[in-house]
Amino acid sequence: xxxxxxxxxxxxxxxxxxxxxxxxxxxxxxxxxxxxxxxxxxxxxxxxxxxxxxxxxxxxxxxxxxxxxxxxxxxxxxxxxxxxxxxxxxxxxxxxxxxxxxxxxxxxxxxxxxxxxxxxxxxxxxxxxxxxxxxxxxxxxxxxxxxxxxxxxxxxxxxxxxxxxxxxxxxxxxxxxxxxxxxxxxxxxxxxxxxxxxxxxxxxxxxxxx
Amino acid sequence: xxxxxxxxxxxxxxxxxxxxxxxxxxxxxxxxxxxxxxxxxxxxxxxxxxxxxxxxxxxxxxxxxxxxxxxxxxxxxxxxxxxxxxxxxxxxxxxx
Numbered sequence: 001x002x003x004x005x006x007x008x009x010x011x012x013x014x015x016x017x018x019x020x021x022x023x024x025x026x027x028x029x030x031x032x033x034x035x036x037x038x039x040x041x042x043x044x045x046x047x048x049x050x051x052x053x054x055x056x057x058x059x060x061x062x063x064x065x066x067x068x069x070x071x072x073x074x075x076x077x078x079x080x081x082x083x084x085x086x087x088x089x090x091x092x093x094x095x096x097x098x099x100x101x102x103x104x105x106x107x108x109x110x111x112x113x114x115x116x117x118x119x120x121x122x123x124x125x126x127x128x129x130x131x132x133x134x135x136x137x138x139x140x141x142x143x144x145x146x147x148x149x150x151x152x153x154x155x156x157x158x159x160x161x162x163x164x165x166x167x168x169x170x171x172x173x174x175x176x177x178x179x180x181x182x183x184x185x186x187x188x189x190x191x192x193x194x195x196x197x198x199x200x201x202x203x204x205x206x207x208x209x210x
Numbered sequence: 211x212x213x214x215x216x217x218x219x220x221x222x223x224x225x226x227x228x229x230x231x232x233x234x235x236x237x238x239x240x241x242x243x244x245x246x247x248x249x250x251x252x253x254x255x256x257x258x259x260x261x262x263x264x265x266x267x268x269x270x271x272x273x274x275x276x277x278x279x280x281x282x283x284x285x286x287x288x289x290x291x292x293x294x295x296x297x298x299x300x301x302x303x304x305x306x
Contacts, residue, residue, distance in 0.1 A: 023268075023276050031283030038287040042294050049298065068236050072229065079225040082266045086218055194266045201258045205251040209239035 007181045022184045026191050037199050040152050044206060047144050054141035059207060061126060062149070063117060067208040070113045071200065077106035078197040081190050088179055088186040096179070096186065100171045103193065107164050114157055121146070149207050156203060159196045163189075215268050224265040231258050 012018040048055050084099035118127075125133035128147045136142065170189060173179070179186055235254040238247060264270040269280055 020273060020276070023272060024279055027276055027279040027283075031279060031286075034283035034287055035290075038290060041287075042290055045291060045295060046298055049295070064236065064239070068232065071232055075225065075228045075232065078262060078266050079221060082221045083218065086215065086221070089215060191267055194262055197266075198259050198262055201262065202255050205235060205239075205255050209235060210248045210251050 019184065022188060023191075026188045030191065030195050033195060037152075037155070040148070040155070041202070041206075044148050044152070047141075047148065048206075051138070051141040051144070054138045055145050056210075057136055058142040058145035059210070061121075061124065062208050063120065064208050066113055066117050067204055070110050071204050073106050073110045073113070074197050074200050077103045077110070078194050080106065081193045085183075085187050085190040088174075088183040091180065091183075093174065093177060093180070097171055097175050100167060100174065104164055104167050104171070107160055107167070111157060111160060111164075114153065118150075152203055153207070156196065156199050159199070163193055163196055167193075215271060216265055220265060224261050227261055228258055231261075 008015050008018060012021065080099045080102040084096050084103060087093075087095035087099055121127055122131065125131045126146050127150065128143045132139075132143055132146065134142045166189060170185065174186070231254050235251055238250050238254075241247070243250065263280065267280075269277055272280075
């Protein structure tokens with residue numbers, strides 16, 4: 001199995017070692033990403049525990065339906081990305097590009113639904129610093145909820161936009177048989193895409209459900 | 211012969227599991243269970259995350275060193291949560 005996996009760079013003993021180093025490096029990067037989003041989750045934890053009632057009241061203004069649909073979209077894109085990695089390993093070029101395309105389309109759909117939610121928030125005057133108007137009590141605490149909501153979902157969306165840009169380049173490269181010799185870039189990108197999915201798996205219940 | 215990634219059928223099973231957990235967490239949220247609801251929502255989120263990491267991200271089939279790297283990020287995150295919250299929660303305990 002292993003012998004077919006890519007060209008060996010001179011500073012590695014074996015392909016197995018090279019793959020191991022690739023995966024390890026990517027996980028080291030993802031650990032920094034965990035901490036990047038981690039401080040934001042810590043902020044959420046601190047303010048959510050300080051103002052539970054205000055956060056619950058503010059949370060009711062988000063659309064659970066659109067949030068749920070978006071979760072399905074993103075989970076499906078993770079499946080198609082896993083299938084793309086699988087196809088890359090099996091050297092099925094057309095299938096790989098097809099699955100990458102499906103992942104990209106689902107990613108764009110996610111961002112579209114997210115944008116429609118942001119637009120609804122704009123119409124309902126829920127954007128802090130732009131047009132925030134709060135009818136209920138404790139406006140400042142509700143504003144805190146929406147500040148965290150826009151920063152956290154915004155950074156998540158930014159990660160998706162960066163991911164989609166990389167994916168577009170990878171599709172072209174993959175179509176030109178660029179990954180016949182070495183499939184590791186596809187696998188690394190898969191890890192990144194699944195990580196973005198992981199972040200959403202926690203954002204969804206924290207902002208929409210509880 | 212080593213397996214670095216699962217078979218395709220496993221991916222579809224995991225995907226199905228993720229969707230079932232999603233439906234479960236949304237239905238539970240409709241009942242407004244308070245603290246129990248929060249605990250259930252977070253437990254389901256962790257289960258979903260573990261499924262994604264173990265199968266989509268191949269951690270179940272990865273080396274121990276990779277698993278250690280993956281776990282380290284979350285272990286440090288947990289330390290941050292616990293220490294920060296230990297501070298915030300205990301502030302009220304000290305008299306003026």
